[in-house]
Amino acid sequence: MFAFIIRRIIQSIIVMLVISLIGFSIQHSIGDPVRDLVGERVTPAEREEIRDQLGLNDPFYIQYFRFLKSACKGDLGLSFFYKKPALEVIISKAPATLELVLVTSFILIIVSIPTGIYCAIFPKRLFSRFAMAFSTIGVAIPVFLTAIALIYLFAVELNWLPSYGRGETINIGGWWESGLLTWDGIMHLILPSVSLASIMLPLFIRLIRAEMMEVLETEYIQFAWAKGLRRQRVWFIHAFKNTLLPVITVYGVQLGIMFAFTILTETVFQWQGMGFMFLEAVERSDTSLLVAYLVVVGVIFVAVNTVVDIIYGTVNPMVRIAGTK
Amino acid sequence: MKKYLFVFLALVMVFGLCGMAQAKTLKLALDAGPVSQDPQVQLSGGMLQFSHWAFDPLVRYAQDMSFEPRLAVKWERLDPLTMRFHLRKGVKFHSGNPFTAKDVKFTFDRFYKSKDFKGLFTPFESCTVVDDYTVDIKTKKPYALLINMATYIFPLDSKFYTGTDETGQPKDAVVKVGPSFALKNESGTGPFKVTSWEQGAKYVLERFPDYWDKKSPGNVDKIILTPIKENATRVAALLSGDVDFITPVPPHDFQRIRKDPKTKMVTFSGGRIITVQLNQKRRPEFKDVNVRQAIVHAINNKGIVKKIMKGTATAAGQQGPKGYKGYNQALTPRYDLKKAKALMKKAGLEKGFECTMIAPNNRYVNDEKIAEAVVGMLAKINIKVNLNTMPKAQYWDEFDKQVADIQLIGWHSDTEDSGNFSEFLTMTPNKETGYGQFNSGNYSNPKIDELTIAAQSETDLKKRNAMLQEIEQILYDDAAFVPFHWQNHSYAGKNNVGIKHIVNTMNFPYLGDLVIK
Numbered sequence: 001m002f003a004f005i006i007r008r009i010i011q012s013i014i015v016m017l018v019i020s021l022i023g024f025s026i027q028h029s030i031g032d033p034v035r036d037l038v039g040e041r042v043t044p045a046e047r048e049e050i051r052d053q054l055g056l057n058d059p060f061y062i063q064y065f066r067f068l069k070s071a072c073k074g075d076l077g078l079s080f081f082y083k084k085p086a087l088e089v090i091i092s093k094a095p096a097t098l099e100l101v102l103v104t105s106f107i108l109i110i111v112s113i114p115t116g117i118y119c120a121i122f123p124k125r126l127f128s129r130f131a132m133a134f135s136t137i138g139v140a141i142p143v144f145l146t147a148i149a150l151i152y153l154f155a156v157e158l159n160w161l162p163s164y165g166r167g168e169t170i171n172i173g174g175w176w177e178s179g180l181l182t183w184d185g186i187m188h189l190i191l192p193s194v195s196l197a198s199i200m201l202p203l204f205i206r207l208i209r210a211e212m213m214e215v216l217e218t219e220y221i222q223f224a225w226a227k228g229l230r231r232q233r234v235w236f237i238h239a240f241k242n243t244l245l246p247v248i249t250v251y252g253v254q255l256g257i258m259f260a261f262t263i264l265t266e267t268v269f270q271w272q273g274m275g276f277m278f279l280e281a282v283e284r285s286d287t288s289l290l291v292a293y294l295v296v297v298g299v300i301f302v303a304v305n306t307v308v309d310i311i312y313g314t315v316n317p318m319v320r321i322a323g324t325k
Numbered sequence: 326m327k328k329y330l331f332v333f334l335a336l337v338m339v340f341g342l343c344g345m346a347q348a349k350t351l352k353l354a355l356d357a358g359p360v361s362q363d364p365q366v367q368l369s370g371g372m373l374q375f376s377h378w379a380f381d382p383l384v385r386y387a388q389d390m391s392f393e394p395r396l397a398v399k400w401e402r403l404d405p406l407t408m409r410f411h412l413r414k415g416v417k418f419h420s421g422n423p424f425t426a427k428d429v430k431f432t433f434d435r436f437y438k439s440k441d442f443k444g445l446f447t448p449f450e451s452c453t454v455v456d457d458y459t460v461d462i463k464t465k466k467p468y469a470l471l472i473n474m475a476t477y478i479f480p481l482d483s484k485f486y487t488g489t490d491e492t493g494q495p496k497d498a499v500v501k502v503g504p505s506f507a508l509k510n511e512s513g514t515g516p517f518k519v520t521s522w523e524q525g526a527k528y529v530l531e532r533f534p535d536y537w538d539k540k541s542p543g544n545v546d547k548i549i550l551t552p553i554k555e556n557a558t559r560v561a562a563l564l565s566g567d568v569d570f571i572t573p574v575p576p577h578d579f580q581r582i583r584k585d586p587k588t589k590m591v592t593f594s595g596g597r598i599i600t601v602q603l604n605q606k607r608r609p610e611f612k613d614v615n616v617r618q619a620i621v622h623a624i625n626n627k628g629i630v631k632k633i634m635k636g637t638a639t640a641a642g643q644q645g646p647k648g649y650k651g652y653n654q655a656l657t658p659r660y661d662l663k664k665a666k667a668l669m670k671k672a673g674l675e676k677g678f679e680c681t682m683i684a685p686n687n688r689y690v691n692d693e694k695i696a697e698a699v700v701g702m703l704a705k706i707n708i709k710v711n712l713n714t715m716p717k718a719q720y721w722d723e724f725d726k727q728v729a730d731i732q733l734i735g736w737h738s739d740t741e742d743s744g745n746f747s748e749f750l751t752m753t754p755n756k757e758t759g760y761g762q763f764n765s766g767n768y769s770n771p772k773i774d775e776l777t778i779a780a781q782s783e784t785d786l787k788k789r790n791a792m793l794q795e796i797e798q799i800l801y802d803d804a805a806f807v808p809f810h811w812q813n814h815s816y817a818g819k820n821n822v823g824i825k826h827i828v829n830t831m832n833f834p835y836l837g838d839l840v841i842k
Binding site (some may be wrong): 032035037040042043044046050054065080082083084151152155156159162163165166201226260266268269270272276280281282284285 | 367440441444449500501502503504508524526527552553554555557558560561564565566567687716717719721722756759762839
């Protein structure tokens with residue numbers, strides 16, 4: 001177990017190095033951050049001076065080594081726009097995205113699992129057919145459009161829910177701005193998380209349904225029926241646990257994709273999270289913030305996949321045994 | 326006794342409610358929030374808008390472009406180089422310090438520490454304190470636009486910005502890349518003080534109780550500014566009632582807002598000209614005035630204004646809009662496809678040719694669509710245009726490198742004066758003086774250079790206006806560039822928000838004077 005974790009840590013370091021290298025190399029084609037910082041009247045000579053000040057005129061390897069040196073101390077660079085350490089900016093925006101992803105995952109779980117299981121057990125019922133058809137709509141319509149449609153329906157026409165922002169947030173422990181503790185905050189969380197969930201739901205419903213149907217055909221399930229076990233026991237204890245394995249793996253991968261889609265959702269809802277921050281950094285050519293963001297997201301990916309692998313090992317002991325010598 | 330108590334409590338409640346009813350809060354949504362609280366770090370529309378809320382200028386433009394005295398009540402020219410300003414008495418800063426002449430000098434001198442502003446103030450020599458309420462501002466040569474530039478002088482509280490902050494940096498340091506005291510703290514004389522500042526998320530400004538302008542009709546006590554970047558979301562926020570006032574408004578939403586009984590639209594003509602420049606160095610065909618004229622005649626300005634801008638622009642035939650001193654009534658947009666074809670024939674290029682074009686896609690209103698319209702219109706005279714659009718972050722580097730034959734650029738004059746357009750867009754490019762910095766067409770006409778420079782120091786307004794109009798005429802006849810239109814500013818709000826009276830050509834809504842019914 002210990003060796004496993006060490007291997008994963010080394011893996012995440014390699015990921016960070018590769019990502020930062022890639023991020024640095026494309027820095028120049030993203031645009032000139034100085035352009036966004038100064039007015040139109042500033043002469044090219046003065047712009048060069050600012051670039052010197054920021055260290056942007058040094059050759060590539062010098063800039064990269066400077067970045068690596070400070071990264072070892074935990075400093076991922078200074079954001080040109082926020083004029084604060086990039087890591088600080090990312091951490092301050094992280095809670096917003098994390099809460100969004102959390103609530104979306106929650107919606108995913110409580111909707112896709114019962115629906116998937118139901119559709120697997122009673123494939124011919126009306127609700128099952130309806131769920132299958134409806135779920136394709138979610139994946140067919142871009143999340144951007146879904147989000148705007150939801151805003152126009154629930155905020156403008158019906159006036160049930162707020163149209164943008166996080167609403168009231170409560171500060172926990174000095175840095176985590178949480179929207180989950182106030183009713184206002186929760187109301188603001190509903191539309192964004194439903195939009196985000198709409199892309200993932202079809203995948204999970206179908207996946208759970210397909211896996212479940214396959215598991216229900218297996219021999220040990222037939223044996224359980226033959227043994228005369230109660231229906232609930234067969235479905236939920238034996239069949240469902242075995243469908244979970246591929247679902248967990250897919251969830252780990254999809255979590256990463258969810259982070260990517262938060263960029264679109266956060267932009268529509270003016271949600272001050274990491275995705276929105278990333279988009280603004282691209283527009284402003286805030287290259288140091290961009291590189292820091294890419295590195296942080298890379299680390300998150302590795303961490304999430306590690307946790308997924310550990311859970312996988314817990315749920316299915318065979319994997320653990322097969323993996324060790 | 327109980328009866329008196331009851332009456333007393335009822336009266337308190339009534340007065341309390343009256344008091345509450347008077348407290349008007351404005352929920353404002355712009356596309357971006359102010360970059361910082363230091364008005365001298367960045368020269369941009371957003372920062373100037375903010376400056377009018379937290380600070381006051383010496384003078385400001387009224388809706389008809391005349392000068393309104395603010396912190397300067399009177400001014401007189403002492404000699405060709407000196408202008409004396411008499412300052413308003415009894416004005417307080419947000420910190421409580423009194424406003425005097427030395428604050429004006431402090432602010433003036435600080436301009437030269439700012440990379441963005443020092444270029445604007447190069448014609449100036451000095452600002453001298455004559456007495457507590459009088460300053461003399463001197464220029465190096467006779468300068469016609471002295472009062473125009475006075476609209477940029479927003480006096481800072483010199484006492485407040487004196488000393489060093491917790492990190493040991495001087496409080497008045499003008500810092501572009503890095504933290505500073507002035508970026509996060511303000512003390513101006515403006516109608517609102519900053520009470521809360523979450524960069525990019527939420528800004529709260531509250532009315533300054535000791536504000537000097539008692540004649541102002543404004544009744545807004547609190548402004549809650551939340552930037553909403555996405556156009557559709559901003560409009561939805563207004564329509565759902567979550568905000569009271571939004572700007573800018575995307576043209577395709579005008580109808581929707583007008584139809585809604587709870588909201589209204591206000592547009593105001595602006596001074597930003599949208600143009601394309603034809604690069605004579607890259608494409609020899611553009612050296613021929615007939616070809617340039619053909620292109621000008623092939624562009625349907627009014628059509629673009631109607632179909633693409635949905636009426637929220639004014640078709641242009643010259644650089645400066647109506648109201649600017651160089652505006653020449655005779656220079657109207659010329660769309661004539663027949664004539665365009667005839668001109669191409671005259672140039673011997675009936676068969677046409679191929680060329681490249683670049684345009685930004687997120688800088689000006691509908692910039693990408695305008696560029697695509699150009700492609701379609703030039704195809705009619707057999708000019709095949711290969712268009713490449715890109716975000717503004719990448720565009721300006723490509724623009725400077727002159728990677729394409731036709732390049733789109735919009736321009737607004739800092740000085741609200743016609744001369745500024747030529748200085749940057751049509752004067753012969755000169756790296757040392759900085760003139761023609763954005764003249765990517767490489768148009769060069771010594772007469773234009775001569776007239777523009779002469780107009781800078783001509784203080785006889787009649788002579789000056791004639792010069793500026795002559796410049797526009799020459800550029801028109803020469804088809805030096807292709808003008809499209811001047812963008813209008815668009816605002817939308819709930820019916821009880823008195824937008825119409827506080828907006829102007831520069832897009833600086835004077836929220837201090839805003840009345841909410």
